[in-house]
Amino acid sequence: MQSFSSDMLPAKTRATAWNALYSQQLNRVDFTPANNQDFAAQLTLGKLGPIQFARMCSNRTNILRTRRHISPSAPRLYSFLLQTKGSGLLSHCGQEAVMTEGDFVLCDSAAPHSFTVEDDSIVVMMRVDAALLKTYLPTPEQFCGRLLKNEVGLTRTMSAMVEKFDSQLEAGFRSIYDERFARHVLEMLSMSYALGFSESSEVSAILRGRHAEVVRYIENNLRDPRLSPSSIAEGLRISPRYLRTIFASTGEKVSAYILRRRLEECAKQVRDPRWAGHTLTEIAFSWGFNSAGHFTRTFRDQFTFAPREYRREHLGE
Structure with a gap:
């Protein structure tokens, strides 16, 4: 796994430099720390087959992605965000999700969002190509920005599984079965969302x-x-x-x-x-x-x- 830390950046321009680093590695966004002087963040990247894992640790900051950050030619990705420590508030696709430990939210790279994380926040992101995700979750658009609570259905089990995979990837886990593991994760995530948002059959x-x-x-x-x-x-x-x-x-x-x-x-x-x-x-x-x-x-x-x-x-x- 690759690891990046704000400690390696110049103190006077730390937030600006972190914006550039994060945008280069993941999505183009703007970080606005609550306190520029004390801003601290870490980013760890890894892969499990077609799923990119990213763990972000930060103190209180707002992460904003607007229309100017989104390129029409960029590949469309969906990200499952898991709050593993601390809390955050995500505004996305007309929804507001107050995230606490063990909660999931799905995010679309083609739509703007605002994400405010509190001190000592840790978020694990699983980024998946849109076409691939739709083979498991046919209409992901309907779930974007909606909070999937830890205590609902299979979510608690799924949270623990994702955290375990993230820890093992950091420790250097590699296997010839990466693709199979990834398919299992996506199947479990789709079931978690199906159970968590089971709605009336009257609405197609x-x-x-x-x-x-x-x-x-x-x-x-x-x-x-x-x-x-x-x-x-x-x-x-x-x-x-x-x-x-x-x-x-x-x-x-x-x-x-x-x-x-x-x-x-x-x-x-x-x-x-x-x-x-x-x-x-x-x-x-x-x-x-x-x-x-x-x-x-x-x-x-x-x-x-x-x-x-x-x-x-x-x-x-």
Whole structure:
């Protein structure tokens, strides 16, 4: 296995240098440590047949992957994230997952995400080619960003298995049966997800997959003020009626989903000290709002407080 540590990097530019190193070895992202002076991280890489294992240790930091980090020509990968120590918060494909030890979340390299890990966090990632994963988990899009809790179904057993494989790979484990072991891991993971997210048979797998596709399109275009049900239908080459059918199972209209997600992203930045120097209007307009009055009204409806009061409540200003 290959190992990298932030200790080997210059102290003054450690976070910037770590961004470059991590982006070169895995995915392009931006690390924003809670404290630049004390930032510490480690990355260990290994392989089990077609599965790439990556273990990331870090103190508190935010890992952000945006549209500018994603190349359309890059191979599409799915990553199973296992929180083996500490906790973290992953926002991905319109979902928020609060991860504790033993929990899994599936992440799509073709979609943005935000991942905040707390101090002494250890996350094991298993990266798999999209085409290969779909032979085991036919519609992985429907699971992206959704939390698979440790106590559900086979998850606890799967967590222990993945941790054991990771430890053995670090110790130099090699076998002529790597491919077979990898297939076993993928089969177990697919069963864990099938048991953990068993849903009503009334909602077909096709509709769930299409719903995930629509959500991914919305998340990728959330900042565009022209985003609307009609533009989504046109962009995905489906009829507006079929779009309504896809969303009907969730009990939430497409337009309501867009508004809720914009408000949630605005609220994150309003309460974030790093955005304290930006006006509320700047934040709102950056997330697709084009009316300050509409933003204020809908924000109050969603969060009880008006945006200015909400900021004061969280930042003490």
